Amino acid sequence: MESYNKWKCEYCGKAFLAEPFIDRHFDRRHPDSIQQSPSSVCLSDYCDVYRCDVLSGHRTADFWDVKLCIEDDIVEMKDKCKAYMAQCIPKNLSQNATRKLSADLDEAVCSYLTCSKYWDVPVPGSDAATAMYIIMSILISFSVLVYYCIFYQYFYTDAFSDNISYDPIIKNHPSYRIHSPKGEIRQRSQRGFP
Ligand SMILES: [Zn+2]
Numbered sequence: 001m002e003s004y005n006k007w008k009c010e011y012c013g014k015a016f017l018a019e020p021f022i023d024r025h026f027d028r029r030h031p032d033s034i035q036q037s038p039s040s041v042c043l044s045d046y047c048d049v050y051r052c053d054v055l056s057g058h059r060t061a062d063f064w065d066v067k068l069c070i071e072d073d074i075v076e077m078k079d080k081c082k083a084y085m086a087q088c089i090p091k092n093l094s095q096n097a098t099r100k101l102s103a104d105l106d107e108a109v110c111s112y113l114t115c116s117k118y119w120d121v122p123v124p125g126s127d128a129a130t131a132m133y134i135i136m137s138i139l140i141s142f143s144v145l146v147y148y149c150i151f152y153q154y155f156y157t158d159a160f161s162d163n164i165s166y167d168p169i170i171k172n173h174p175s176y177r178i179h180s181p182k183g184e185i186r187q188r189s190q191r192g193f194p
Pocket of ligand 1: 009025029030
């Protein structure tokens with residue numbers, strides 16, 4: 001499902017407007033791909049524990065969803081989730097492997113079944129992205145601070161005006177002469193009335 005009205009067959013790339021059409025397409029064109037043994041399952045039957053609506057972006061939490069969350073109900077769903085995950089773990093694994101896989105499945109699926117985490121959407125690499133944003137923000141803030149320090153130093157302190165007298169271009173500029181000591185003005189007058 002790419003959107004509510006676009007369902008795409010991953011086997012041949014054909015797109016359909018609604019779910020019943022793609023179901024029919026599978027029956028006709030790809031019957032071999034349909035698991036029909038008694039033990040086969042459809043993952044969408046477990047959407048309550050997989051939070052399909054949240055992860056697909058079709059539902060986002062509003063104020064009342066968060067406020068009216070009942071922890072007991074969600075704990076019940078979490079227990080159900082753990083029971084489902086236990087059924088998914090192959091029986092022939094070692095004890096350590098079973099424990100590791102169980103912990104991974106719990107972390108990836110069941111741990112989100114609490115009122116505080118139910119609406120969270122895990123994004124791969126989000127931790128690295130967040131760290132990058134924080135570092136960039138600090139660097140930009142520091143650069144701006146340094147810029148304004150230099151700006152202030154040059155235009156609002158004596159350091160800059162002390163230096164300009166050594167610059168022949170600025171020294172010869174008319175606006176400089178007006179504010180110069182008397183000797184400089186006299187020099188201009190002498191030039192005007194030789
Ligand atoms: Zn197809």
